[in-house]
Amino acid sequence: MPNITFIDAQGESRTVEAETGSTVMETAIRNAIPGIEAECGGACACATCHVYVDDAWTAAVGPAEHMEEDMLDFAFDVRPNSRLSCQIRIRDELDGLVVRTPERQG
Numbered sequence: 001m002p003n004i005t006f007i008d009a010q011g012e013s014r015t016v017e018a019e020t021g022s023t024v025m026e027t028a029i030r031n032a033i034p035g036i037e038a039e040c041g042g043a044c045a046c047a048t049c050h051v052y053v054d055d056a057w058t059a060a061v062g063p064a065e066h067m068e069e070d071m072l073d074f075a076f077d078v079r080p081n082s083r084l085s086c087q088i089r090i091r092d093e094l095d096g097l098v099v100r101t102p103e104r105q106g
């Protein structure tokens with residue numbers, strides 16, 4: 001199973017196992033990762049699952065789609081590597097993925 005590392009705004013790192021086919025957001029919720037709220041449950045309708053994809057992983061993860069781009073406008077402190085974690089589906093190639101959670105959501 002792919003491993004994903006979440007680093008919070010204070011620099012604390014947590015590495016957890018993810019299921020292929022699930023999303024980064026679902027992995028965070030299942031493992032009680034702080035800093036991911038996911039109020040809409042993964043429908044791309046709340047922007048409270050915002051993460052920053054580590055620069056080494058942005059190409060592998062790929063860009064946000066149009067609907068996600070629109071929703072990211074509502075996220076706090078959006079950067080070029082911002083993504084909504086409910087829209088990142090786990091593939092085997094993402095083993096080792098590193099994402100950072102923002103200081104706050106929304």
Ligand code: FES
Nearest residue numbers: 040042044047086
């Ligand atoms: S969980 Fe609501 S947009 Fe991702």
